[in-house]
Amino acid sequence: MLKRKGILLSPKVYFITVLSYMALGLFSSLIMGLILKTIGEGLITKGIDAEILVTVGQQAIALTGPAIGVAVAFALEAPPLVLFSAVAVGAFGYEAGGPAGSYVAAVIATEIGKLISKTTRLDIILTPFITLLIGFVSGKYVGAWIGTLMTDLGEIIRWGTEREPLVMGIFVATVMGLALTAPISSAALGIMLGLDGLAAGAATIGCAAQMIGFGVISYRDNGIGGFIAQGIGTSMLQVGNIIRNPWTIVPPTLAGALLAPFATVLLTLESNPEGSGMGTSGLVGPLMMLKTMGFEGEYYLAVFVLCFLAPALISYLIYRILRRMGRIKDGDLKIEY
Known part of the structure; x- marks a missing residue:
């Protein structure tokens, strides 16, 4: 049944394919937003009106979580209702645990959403309902914990590099x-x-x-x-x-x-x-x-x-x-x- 639903439970899928698509989501929102914001601020200091670049950059940065969510769902070949719900799921996870939280919440919610998708005549209600609910819970608890763990590990690396x-x-x-x-x-x-x-x-x-x-x-x-x-x-x-x-x-x-x-x-x-x-x-x-x-x-x-x-x-x-x-x-x- 899992195979029929496109759920492979493969480390290669989750840690290679999905992370690669997550990077595309990051590049299309957070990283590109930073580039636009940096260029805009640089031009403004030279007296050039580039407020639009700063505004676009700030809004792109603010949508990092949703971008990660939809990128992860796309990588997992989610059906439409799951894919669209992943926009909100990514935001849930990002608020709770940053990029890592968004990744975890989107993976869990997408896979469960795929499992539920097209199983009943109430698909248009049940699929996004379950996907959003699972995404919120996953982001708040699992995603937040993973996000904290990754942050702590990064802090150890930074501390070690300074010393x-x-x-x-x-x-x-x-x-x-x-x-x-x-x-x-x-x-x-x-x-x-x-x-x-x-x-x-x-x-x-x-x-x-x-x-x-x-x-x-x-x-x-x-x-x-x-x-x-x-x-x-x-x-x-x-x-x-x-x-x-x-x-x-x-x-x-x-x-x-x-x-x-x-x-x-x-x-x-x-x-x-x-x-x-x-x-x-x-x-x-x-x-x-x-x-x-x-x-x-x-x-x-x-x-x-x-x-x-x-x-x-x-x-x-x-x-x-x-x-x-x-x-x-x-x-x-x-x-x-």
């Missing part, structure tokens, strides 16, 4: 960088953990190194189109190649690990949760780093070097060494997109 910036900086940059390239959502992870400060700065560097690094080392196989697709889009395009040849992930990962101490110890670069897991995707990571620290000349230079120039150079150097060793060959980084 051991060298070791923790390398750890955070490596883990978040690998999460960005893996078929899970580093953006959703960073936001649910609430990474900020030095931890978010290290995460941004690790993610940027993956994207720019893969773009550079695969240029021989993919050209300028591949560079843009990975450097500004996502390094997740390389997952298939990494599985076939694990050596391909070494150059960008080492680049992120080597650069993290420069961000956490020498330059003390900081960022916010929204930019921590984005890397250079849509230039969100660098933009959020500048928003956190200030749009000043010295920070522009630091962000450019650590997010773009240094990852490119270090990744390419390590890549050349691995090519000479025969670990990476022509065609190993060819992507289909």
